[in-house]
Amino acid sequence: MRVETFLSASAARRPDKVALVAGERRLTWRDLDRASDRLAGALAAHGIRRGDRVVVFMDNCAEAVVAIFAILKAGGVFSPIHPSTKADKLAYVLNNCRAAGLVTLGRLARVAAAALAQAPAVGTVMVAEPRDGAPPSWLRYDAALSADAAPPPAPGIALDLAMLIYTSGTTGRPKGVMMTHQNMLAAAGAVAACIDSREDDVILSVLPLSFNYGLYQVFLAARSGATLVLEKSFAFPQAVVQRIAAERATVFPLVPTIAALLLQLKDLKTGDLPTLRTFTNTAAALPIGHILRLRTLFPAARLHSMYGLTECKRCTWLPPDELMRRPDSVGVALPGTEVWVADETGAPLPPGEVGELVVRGPHVMQGYWDDPAATARALRPGPYPWERVLHTGDLFRADAEGFFYFVARKDDIIKSRGEKVSPQEVERALHALPGVREAAVLGVDDPILGQAVKAIVVAAPGALTAQDVIRHCARVLEDVMVPKHVEFRDALPKLDNGKIDRRALAAPLMDAAE
Incomplete structure (x- = not known):
């Protein structure tokens, strides 16, 4: 097949x-x-x-x-x-x-x-x-x-x-x-089983087809024979809500950004959109306030929270009945798969200890195209001699009942609007702008985007404004990569090896948030 x-x-x-x-x-x-x-x-x-x-x-x-x-x-x-x-x-x-x-x-x-x-x-x-x-x-x-x-x-x-x-x-x-x-067959089958995909479903998706989560809405619909309603984006939330009502949609895939915008609609009230029976969410956990508000507005709908990455599509899901008991959990392993929290050698850690999430299953990628070094870092020997398992690069802990909790990312990737943004890619664009001497990019908390892209720039005196930087990035980068915030500094903190000290760079932002 x-x-x-x-x-x-x-x-x-x-x-x-x-x-x-x-x-x-x-x-x-x-x-x-x-x-x-x-x-x-x-x-x-x-x-x-x-x-x-x-x-x-x-x-x-x-x-x-x-x-x-x-x-x-x-x-x-x-x-x-x-x-x-x-x-x-x-x-x-x-x-x-x-x-x-x-x-x-x-x-x-x-x-x-x-x-x-x-x-x-x-x-x-x-x-x-x-x-x-x-x-x-x-x-x-x-x-x-x-x-x-x-x-x-x-x-x-x-x-x-x-x-x-x-x-x-x-x-x-x-x-x-x-x-x-x-x-892909294994991934689609496991997700369909978790969310109870049905032939009479109408899935309304605003997620881009270039985004793994959006793309799989096509395959989930084709697998069950459901109807898929494609929207270009969620730029006009009220229009999308009207489309949900007109098409009598039953399934609405979310990321936290979409949930935040949806919940800001002043005209939305309890009982609206009665055909919705399923919300799915991934990319990041929903804040508890969002979960409570969604439950109030859509009491008949079930919220399926999941966690995954492109390299395996999904790896965990939180059954809706567990949502209020452990809203900060990303759930248990998908059907037919195994996940565990590992130490640096790949050995499982006991409940409560923090380590790297490792994924084993038929949905794990074959590797990175034409990049054996990156493949070797991500796919490593598993419990049996014939297999390789996926080391996600993300830090997790598990509780005694086998539920998993996201702790932090080992790398610097920014998750904005549910999509991954490489700081290095934005930094390359910044360095191409005349007047920029040094630049670093990091993610800052944002109530709508999840994380917003922030550029910290060392520029020649008087050479640039924040709008100059944003306009340049908008010309050369995808929309999701364009910085929302720009800060100018006289210098960037450095490590002994001359590299930018990203921890020190982010420290003032964390102090300001406190």
């Missing part, structure tokens, strides 16, 4: 049921299955072969979902990239994974073309809704759908790579997480 069989099975079982709602478009399971068949045939006809990587540079739209399933049906490996990604970073991904193809939108064509100029090995480019900036040599999505080409009859097996999803890392360069069909 492979991931795309979720789609074909739902199309066979409920062909006329609405599968996907995106803007004004409504596709049935039959529509989605046939469109992805035709697109897969077009990709294969234009050179995409089994194992080829194809980057999907699109926003939350119907074409992106069709493209993902089409790439899988063609035997390829899809790699979703956020639509606000700039050309240099897109070029890095294309070159790093040695992409054979790129699928994009007309409104992103100029960025895509600039990236492709730096990645000449990409052989197949397809564009939906072409506009100015899309070369005539690029394949047209609509033309591919009308060609009625058949996909390859045998795209591969479950051990093949299905997805290469890039995640920020401590080096400042994104790393490609390799997930097989088998990995």
Whole structure:
């Protein structure tokens, strides 16, 4: 079994049921299955072969979902990239994974073309809704759908790579997480069991498809035959609430940022949105105040709190019945997996002691693409000689009943709006701004974002303002990476080896918070 069989099975079982709602478009399971068949045939006809990587540079739209399933049906490996990604970073991904193809939108064509100029090995480019900036040599999505080409009859097996999803890392360069069909089937199955996914569900997701949490809403819907309603973002919360009501949504995936914005709506009252039966949350634990308010507003809905990382999708979940007993816990291991808190040797620690969270299960990644050193740090020998287990880099403790509690991150990654931000990547952008002498980036607590990006800059006297720094970052970085705060200092604290002392850098911020 492979991931795309979720789609074909739902199309066979409920062909006329609405599968996907995106803007004004409504596709049935039959529509989605046939469109992805035709697109897969077009990709294969234009050179995409089994194992080829194809980057999907699109926003939350119907074409992106069709493209993902089409790439899988063609035997390829899809790699979703956020639509606000700039050309240099897109070029890095294309070159790093040695992409054979790129699928994009007309409104992103100029960025895509600039990236492709730096990645000449990409052989197949397809564009939906072409506009100015899309070369005539690029394949047209609509033309591919009308060609009625058949996909390859045998795209591969479950051990093949299905997805290469890039995640920020401590080096400042994104790393490609390799997930097989088998990995993804196991992850989707475990999550579906925890949250009781149903065929009659209507999942409304505002999470980007380039974000692992948002992407899996597609596969959870296809697995159960549910309906997925895709929204571009949560920038206009009231409009999304109206959409939830209009579509009679039953499932609403959250991150803490979305919960905070939702709870700020003054017109929302107890009993509104009565069809909602399930909230899911990940990225960070919800504050107890948010949990209590959600329970008051939506008394019939159950909140499933989970913890995970791109390298294994999810690893723990907190049963809703345990939420009020231990709201600060991220729960127990997913079904069919094992997790434990380990010392520096990887040996399990007793309850109450703090150590690194280790994950064992069929959902653990194969490694980082073309990065054996990073793979060796993350995947290490497990309890048995034939396996490697995932060392997450996150510090946890467990209680005597086997419930886990997040303590801290071993690295400096910032979690803003539920997405990972590499300080080193933002710092590289800052150092490219004339007038910047030194720069460091860290996360500061924010009631809406979870963490906000703060830039601490040493600049030539009078050379820059905070707005100069923010405008520069907005030109060269993804939206989530742009600093919200800028502070100027005369110097940055250093360690004996000359590196920036990040602990000392953050100390004044912690003192101010106290």
